[in-house]
Amino acid sequence: MNISKYIIFFLFPLTLISAKKDDKYFDIYNSLSTFGRAYEQLNNGYVSDVNPSELIKQSIIGMVSELDPYTRYEENVGETQSDYLSTGYYIGFGFTVDKVNAKNTIVKVIEGYPADKAGLRIGDELISIDSIYVGKLDQDSLRTILVGKSGTKALFRYYRSGNKDTNEVEITRTEVVIKDVPFQRIIKDSIAYIKLDQFSVKADFAFRKALRELEYEGKFNSLIIDLRDNPGGVLQASLRILELFVPENTLLLTTRGKLKENSQDYYSRTIPLYPDLKVAILINDNSASASEIVAGAFQDTDRGVVIGRKSFGKGLVQQTLPLDENSKLRMTIAKYYTPSGRCIQKIDYNIEKNQYDLSSSTLFKTKNGRTVNKEDGISPDKNVNKKDYPEIINNLIKSDIIFNFAVMHTAKYEKSIEDYKLNVEEFDKFLNFLNDEKRYYKFDELKPIEDLSNRKYKDVISSQSQDNLTVLESSLKSDIKKNILENKEQIIDLINEMSTYILKGREYTFFDNIDSDEYIIEAINSLSDKYDTILNANVLNKKEN
Structure with a gap:
């Protein structure tokens, strides 16, 4: 049976055949026709047998590689970051691996989970898992070996510095819950601190819980929200956190895309629990996506002071679409805009530069009239210089x-x-x-x-x-x-x-090390008597003039 004929037939929906020459769909039809002929020639005449599914997969990968880096084809070979952010957990052992000296080395062990209980430590070099050598495997290949059902076991062989021999231990997979808020504390002068690592689907629940625990710990009138190195996550979780602080019916975010359902204005829906709490947001160049939504909303509504360094600059929204039971497409569907109308996307890739922009201006105004720029990320109200080492x-x-x-x-x-x-x-x-x-x-x-x-x-x-x-x-x-x-x-x-x-x-x-943290020092200073001066700078300047 000549399978190429069936593949080609599948690629040509009847609706395309009737497309007019001046219609966009006519270009699609021609392109698919060319693709089909190329595939047929390869299938019939290439020196070796070709794998149809592999060819199609590589074609899809090549197609999306021409777009932005956030649009990608993914196979279901274990939880990706977008998977566990959407569920709040993953099945695993409770450790993170990265390349150190080209070797797969444990760089994080989560307390209380199987890897920790088994005695694995930061710096341990993975040698093999179930007799499969993994020392220099790439991250995707390693993930396929680590993935498995909860309750299944794996035998790890690893090397620990200072030991002559390798060690061996059997560890059981379990459900590892993501800690969006790894820690919080009242630090000094009635100032509370919350570290927010990412925005999983349950991030707002973790954030509320942290606030309640801080209230049990003592009284505070100011809050530092640390979004440094936070890569973002679930959009709705970031909006629900903002609703704790901003007035009801305040515009928090605007999205604009090709489809009507991807163009929305998001407003706060509830009366805030903390309407008068002073807030400082910490960001750096690794604060991205949902982190920038939060920082941008606090800045544009003059609800908090942003401290640190210019953020990453990711102003695009993605959606994950299943293709079949083994694969999915993660696709950019919209740009997003802060309440003042800014899109902070750093690189436009193949997206038309000003497409969907709410304004042609490069200067925007906050609620109190402060000028904020449309640029590559969120610029802080108070800048913290990068620590320069020799x-x-x-x-x-x-x-x-x-x-x-x-x-x-x-x-x-x-x-x-x-x-x-x-x-x-x-x-x-x-x-x-x-x-x-x-x-x-x-x-x-x-x-x-x-x-x-x-x-x-x-x-x-x-x-x-x-x-x-x-x-x-x-x-x-x-x-x-x-x-x-x-x-x-x-x-x-x-x-x-x-x-x-x-x-x-x-x-x-x-x-x-908190007393020497320049971000914390600047945040404490900004939450003092300077707070109102920073947020009302434009109003005060007008009064002086």
């Missing part, structure tokens, strides 16, 4: 040397221990660590030397040049070591901060 420290961070040393340093300690921090007298341990396993070559200055010292160049470079390279390498190492010693105290602080994170967890580490 270049030598940037090298240590991006090459994972700080992380790897902290993992090695803490491997011998139990999580309950208090005396684990590196002191100045022990700094030689770090210098010795740099000498091991050619770690000096991770520095940008020495990478060309390593390349030239490669065996394949031995016959090309003269012995004199090789000697010169050796002298240059020794000199550069000496300069790097001198630079490291000059920044010893700062490096020790970073090592101890990472060590605290590994042994004590994220919440403990955050509050242990």
